[in-house]
Amino acid sequence: MILVGDVGGTHMRLALASRVNGAFELTAIESSPTTPEVAAKVARFLRGRPVEAAAFGAAGPVIAERAIQLTNAGVRLVAAELAEAAGLSDVVLVNDFRAIAEGIPHVPRDSLKPWGGGATVEGEAVAVLGAGTGLGTAIGAPGPGGWRVIQGDGGHADLAPVDDEELEVWQRLRRAHGRVSAETVLSGPGLERLYAAISGKTLDAAAIDAAAWSGDPGAAQAHALFTRWLGRVAGNLALAAGARGGVYLAGGILPRWTERFDVAAFRRAFEDKGQYAEWLRAIPCFLIMHPHPGLLGLAALASARP
Numbered sequence: 446m447i448l449v450g451d452v453g454g455t456h457m458r459l460a461l462a463s464r465v466n467g468a469f470e471l472t473a474i475e476s477s478p479t480t481p482e483v484a485a486k487v488a489r490f491l492r493g494r495p496v497e498a499a500a501f502g503a504a505g506p507v508i509a510e511r512a513i514q515l516t517n518a519g520v521r522l523v524a525a526e527l528a529e530a531a532g533l534s535d536v537v538l539v540n541d542f543r544a545i546a547e548g549i550p551h552v553p554r555d556s557l558k559p560w561g562g563g564a565t566v567e568g569e570a571v572a573v574l575g576a577g578t579g580l581g582t583a584i585g586a587p588g589p590g591g592w593r594v595i596q597g598d599g600g601h602a603d604l605a606p607v608d609d610e611e612l613e614v615w616q617r618l619r620r621a622h623g624r625v626s627a628e629t630v631l632s633g634p635g636l637e638r639l640y641a642a643i644s645g646k647t648l649d650a651a652a653i654d655a656a657a658w659s660g661d662p663g664a665a666q667a668h669a670l671f672t673r674w675l676g677r678v679a680g681n682l683a684l685a686a687g688a689r690g691g692v693y694l695a696g697g698i699l700p701r702w703t704e705r706f707d708v709a710a711f712r713r714a715f716e717d718k719g720q721y722a723e724w725l726r727a728i729p730c731f732l733i734m735h736p737h738p739g740l741l742g743l744a745a746l747a748s749a750r751p
Contacts, residue, residue: 446494447497447499447744447748448499448531449461449500450502451501451503451739452502452504452520453479453503453541453578454515454517456476456477457478459474459487460472460474460740462743462744468553469744474737479518481519483522488530491532496531496533498537499747500743500746500747501522501536501537502541502545502742502743503540503541504517504541504581511538512538516598517579518578537746539596539746540596540597542581542695545583545733546585546693547741548743550592551742551744552733552741556733557733560708560732561708561709562726562727562729563727565690565691569688569690570689571584571586571690571692572584572683572688572691572693573585573695574599575695576631576675576696578633579628579632581600582597583595583596584597584685584686591749592745599682600626600627601626601627603625603626611673611674614642614670618638622638630671631674631678634650636653639671640664640667643670644663644664650698654701668702669707672707673711673713673714674714676712676714677717683725689727691728692728692731693731694731694732695733695738711730
């Protein structure tokens with residue numbers, strides 16, 4: 446049995462994973478608010494349940510001493526402390542979007558919702574990004590040694606306006622928040638910043654969604670700009686990665702929009718890259734509907750470790 450844990454800026458999830466008929470199966474999934482007592486929660490979760498390996502993903506960069514300080518929460522994970530809590534000599538500790546990218550080969554195909562484009566090209570790289578408490582990115586590709594992932598923090602790259610509407614709102618965001626990164630807009634707090642820049646009002650992300658569905662002009666414009674900028678950032682990542690294997694979108698925001706998401710507007714922005722428009726038009730995008738792709742990736746990482 447393998448212990449897997451996904452620690453985000455808002456929630457953390459623990460589960461047990463095992464292989465069943467060649468696929469990873471998750472059981473005993475437990476979700477709780479993210480707090481600094483991660484190791485203590487691991488020890489309580491495992492009480493009386495020994496595991497042979499463990500892997501954790503967290504929303505921040507891995508630093509030299511094999512620790513992660515969450516970017517959007519006052520929580521620090523240390524590999525040695527997690528190993529002690531799990532009763533192991535060592536654990537895998539990676540960025541949460543590396544975990545999702547590691548999970549791409551293990552996500553059931555019926556858990557992927559197509560968002561336009563052509564067919565995936567076998568053997569080519571994939572790009573993964575997702576908006577939740579923050580904006581995560583990663584790149585995955587098959588290679589001689591198996592599936593390989595490059596983890597990064599592309600959500601903190603600069604966000605550029607492309608047309609006059611975007612420029613006007615971008616200038617308001619810059620005046621209110623300083624430097625504008627992709628995550629400034631493409632996250633739960635980002636949607637709230639975007640709505641405030643457009644309307645001058647304050648609402649939480651769920652209320653903005655409800656207002657958009659009921660026809661509020663400011664909320665509808667916030668959704669439209671969020672969708673457009675998401676397409677632009679996804680297209681940038683696809684170009685940087687050469688992602689002819691597809692672009693996979695995760696995170697907590699998009700699955701709750703489901704059928705209301707404007708795929709056509711997303712694709713227009715995704716493909717709006719001048720002489721590379723045709724090249725991008727062929728790249729398929731998928732919304733990951735599986736609730737725990739990162740846990741699947743962590744199970745794969747833990748099981749591959751000698």
